[in-house]
Every structure is written in C-alpha cells, then in structure tokens.
Amino acid sequence: MKKPIFLAACLILTPYLANAASEPVATGKPMVQEGAANNTGINKRDRDDATLTPMDQMNNSSDLKITQEIRQALVKGEFSMDAKNIKVIARNGAVTLRGPVRSAAELERINVMVKAMPGIKSIDNQLQVK
Secondary structure, rough: OHHHHHHHHHHHHHHHHHHHHHHOOOOOOOOOOOOOOOHHHHHHHHHHHHHOOOHOOOOOOOHHHHHHHHHHEEEEOOOOOOHHOEEEEOOOOEEEEEEOOOOOHHHHHHHHHHHOOOOOOEEEEEEHHH
C-alpha cells in the first residue's frame, strides 16, 4: 500500500521540484563568474555563409569514411579533450578542421596525421591554439 502512495506523491511533486531546480538560488553572488566562457564572437563567425559547419558535411560514402577515420584517430590518439572535439567536415575529399587545440605541437600532430590518410585531396586547417 505504501508504494502506490509514494509513487503518487512523486508524480504530484515532480513539476514543483523541476521548477525549483531551474530557478537560481538567492545567494547574493552573480550567477556568471568573471572570465566565464563567452562564445558570442565564435557564434557570429559561424553564421557566415562562407564558414563550413558540420551541417555542410557531405553524405556520400567516401566523405563519411574520411570523417569517420579522422574522428576515430583523434579519439584513439593521445590528444587533449579539445582536440578530440574539433569539427571535421569532408566535402568531396576536401577536409576542413575547425576548433581549439591545446598547443601548436598538437595542431601539427593532427595536421600530419590527417595528411597521411588516404582519400583526402586537400586540408583546410582552421584549428586554433587556445
């Protein structure tokens, strides 16, 4: 008998708990700390029609295979989490790499790795060192 009452109480209270969890706590401290990430400039850059985004990835088998192989090599390799999350866009054998990496050495390792992969006609390396 206790189990149905408990479940009913949980169902009744769920909307109230969800609402309370989404409201900020009044601590007197600002919710956003100084130096917090602000991607406004990057987002504006990505709205430019000339900038390739993952939505521009071609869906033919060769481009999908290229992207898959690059992504697998990044994940398996000893790269920073930033490097493992870069954008990889393949269009007719032309690969665009975009995003932050930890160091110039890491950027160069990624560039060498991608150049050695078969099926790639050109590389547009837009990686940025943090």
